[in-house]
């Protein structure tokens with residue numbers, strides 16, 4: 103253990119690991135696809151460091167944009183002031199989002215983008231004088247770690263200490279296959295009591311990259327919107343090319359009323375949350391009565407450095423070459439899935455856009471599956487960060503990954519599965 107790791111263990115509380123098992127690895131630098139550790143290892147970051155750095159680590163264009171912005175203005179209060187980096191970003195996002203989206207609200211991360219969305223939806227009905235408070239969500243959902251975002255997510259081991267403090271939510275069955283059960287449940291629940299329906303479009307990330315069809319989601323949105331229920335697309339993970347299109351909702355015919363964005367928005371440089379809101383909702387707040395204002399604001403709202411990183415990242419993302427990279431990764435995953443030899447240890451292999459997932463059979467399937475550590479250690483021993491979601495191995499690479507590097511990941515997965523077969 104080096105000095106940095108030693109002091110870390112004395113002082114720092116890392117997320118998601120029991121304190122006793124906390125063994126963080128000291129990192130010297132990160133560049134492109136690779137994390138360079140203090141002990142001289144070069145680890146392939148196959149999951150874009152928790153799904154954020156879509157262009158790889160330390161990209162020269164984003165580096166330059168952030169350092170230029172830092173020399174001009176690092177931060178300014180966003181109540182009563184504005185600046186070019188935020189305005190530029192709002193213009194780009196509005197061009198890419200459906201035409202019903204009218205305003206961009208900035209916050210700090212994925213969880214806060216969801217908090218803002220839920221609060222806006224509930225206050226919308228309050229401002230109209232027709233209070234609706236109930237929310238519909240999907241079984242298996244994950245929307246963040248704050249109380250509101252935990253409330254609209256699956257109750258599980260992580261939420262257990264807080265379950266009786268979370269507000270009540272109606273859950274639809276996960277819309278697998280033709281989604282008949284979810285659709286029937288939505289038909290039953292959709293009423294004038296429901297304020298909003300929140301969902302991770304097409305791919306539930308934390309649930310284990312669980313995928314479902316756009317046609318089913320379209321149907322759910324259509325039923326919800328027929329009762330004027332506000333549809334909130336949590337694109338925190340799926341946004342910015344992850345599913346093969348700019349947003350997962352680009353696969354839909356129906357436009358959601360609110361989008362939550364974060365993670366890839368700044369290319370993984372700085373934390374930022376965006377809640378993009380449609381015109382009818384904005385109008386309910388655009389009134390003379392000051393008590394109907396939206397009283398929500400974080401200190402770092404629209405931080406200029408984060409906006410500068412986001413603008414540079416968006417510029418890279420919109421380049422033809424980056425769009426081609428996304429299509430190339432998707433084609434590569436497709437070829438791997440199609441040539442995958444059925445394996446008695448594998449329950450399902452699936453992909454959507456740049457996301458590939460291999461779900462292993464497990465009696466204790468789920469995030470805390472026993473096999474999780476074995477998977478993590480196996481790939482780390484081979485200098486590959488493939489941090490599984492329980493019994494689900496997945497790849498969600500930065501778009502700069504080469505075909506050769508992808509093949510290396512597939513081969514390592516094949517070798518791991520072979521080892522499992524020999525158990």
Ligand SMILES: Cc1ncc(COP(=O)(O)O)c(C=O)c1O
Pocket residue numbers: 211212213214216244245246247302307308336337338339364365
């Ligand atoms: C769909 C979704 N929503 C919200 C969040 C929370 O984002 P953050 O970790 O930035 O708070 C996540 C994080 O993984 C997510 O996958």
